[in-house]
Amino acid sequence: MSQAPRIRIAICILTSFCFAFAPTSLSQDPPETLRQAAQHSGMLISAAVRPAQLSEPAYAATLAREFNTLEPEDALKWEVLRPDPQSFDFHQADQVIDFALRHNMKVRGHTLVWHRQNPAWLATGNFTPEQLSKILETHIKTVVGHYRGTIFAWDVANEAFDEGVRTGQLRSTIWHDQPGIAADASGSSQSDTRTASKPDRAQLVTRGSPQPYAYLAQCFRWAHDADPQALLFYNEAEAEEVNRKSDAIYAMVRDFKREGVPIDGVGLQMHLAVHSEAALPDIPSISANIARFTALGVQVHITEMDVSLPVDANGRASDADLQQQTTIYREVAQACLAHPGCTAIQTWGFTDKYSWIGSHSKHTRGAALPFDRNYQPKPAYDALRDALATAHPIARP
């Protein structure tokens, strides 16, 4: 054999060896960021964002590098948008949304109907049910219309179901208790209360109705009128697992689908905690819950994930708790990724420097997010990125 073919054979053996055993990075670099990893799995990876922090270079750089979607944390809530009954102030929300557009990110909207963070004028205005109905319709149509084509998914209603002994029943709120809302839509069931200008609150809450969530259906219809392309979600806390609250939401979504109410998704907030008295999240139950909702033909978004830990006066958590947190982030992400209809994972903030958990827990808990206070990725970040990167790529809607 001449020298040339022997060299060719050697090169051949060497290159096939290289192809067979080279790390995939030769042909395709392993994802370095959540955003790259999410592209692999076709997921939306998102974070709640505060406009005041966007001028901080590390905040802005981390957000743009790591996430393909964002959601204003507070800037689209009534107390920010509605300084008075006549005006809409989109200033703060626009700052966040402009950032998203400049960095090629999608935008979720949160939230149109909620019992918290409403302006004082709403509660003290002594409005008649008909006036309140008009105020809500105008709000939903104006806000959704303002961001038509920009906000791709809205949490239309948030936390409408109650807790404690009333778990699974609709919460008494300024919106729920007004018979004017959806009186027309529901036809008969609520019209008996229409004539009373101010029915007793408790009486309304307990009053039986074949369509107890007619007011929510009406809100979805108003939002759909204002932007027929936007995906419309019902968002809820403590309904991650199969439990009484998620059973009630399931029944509502099933009814909405049967009746043609324009609902496209369910948001599972996923505010989780590691502490001695609390049971760890039941991952098989979360998975079964995602499965039953997506089987109804709606998407699931994980909308507000954080895993809070006990912290010392310096905001530091123990290594053991951080490890537990890492497992929870990994397993929740995997549970979502396993279902084609689970299409977004959103964390509530992204850096421990700015998280609602601190003030919410009087600073006894914290360290809940994938980045530490110095924007360094934590083990939870690696778990999230690896889950996204190694998920079997499946077509998502």
Ligand code: XIL
């Ligand atoms: C929280 C925000 O993070 C805080 O900045 C604000 O002070 C209070 O509200 N469930 C929700 C979110 O749906 O809107 C809440 O956000 C956290 C709980």
